[in-house]
Amino acid sequence: MKITLTVNGEEFPLDVEPRRILADVLREDCGLTGTHLGCEHGVCGACTVLVDGEAVRACLMLAVQCDGGSVRTVEGLTGSDGEPSALQRAFSTEHALQCGFCTPGFLMVAAGALEADSTLADHPERVDHIVGSNICRCTGYEPIRRAIMRAAQEQQQATT
Structure with a gap:
């Protein structure tokens, strides 16, 4: 499926399998490896990202569910000057x-x-x-x- 994610303010037009989880798409397709996969069952929270401002477990959410949405990862916490938040x-x-x-x-x-x-x-x-x-x-x-x-x-x- 063709989807578009806005990740940390940058638009990513993607072609993804409907069953791919958001964490894998962020890491493999967007190159943002700060989102970690721990338990892959939504228990540990290592994969938490913000989707349209809400904290979600990226290991439980399909990337296609975020089509047209805004995703913020840990890489998006730093300021535009690269300084830590x-x-x-x-x-x-x-x-x-x-x-x-x-x-x-x-x-x-x-x-x-x-x-x-x-x-x-x-x-x-x-x-x-x-x-x-x-x-x-x-x-x-x-x-x-x-x-x-x-x-x-x-x-x-x-x-x-």
Whole structure:
């Protein structure tokens, strides 16, 4: 099937098999390897991307379901100048990554939440829910929680 995806602001006209998952198309056809495949069952969250602003598991979504839509991957978090986003800087500051395999998924689920909720800093229980939605085998989750809270607090301060 012929589809068009807008990925990180760039249009990709593609010809894909209807059964191909979004994660494979992003990695193999678009050359964006930041989206990781872990469990391939939608459990671990390593493949999380934003589709039309919503966090989705790219291992469970068919690429054809995104035809005409906007997809944002971890590569799309950096600014046009190549500088890391505030969220990426918070992950670095709080040492919220070790092996890094799960990091793109955590970054994307957090980015979606931060974009949708400007009051996230006032609701640590929401941050706990975000952190609990993905699996990490290295960090013990606390640094990830601190990083998301830091980014949420910085976002809130910037808007007040």
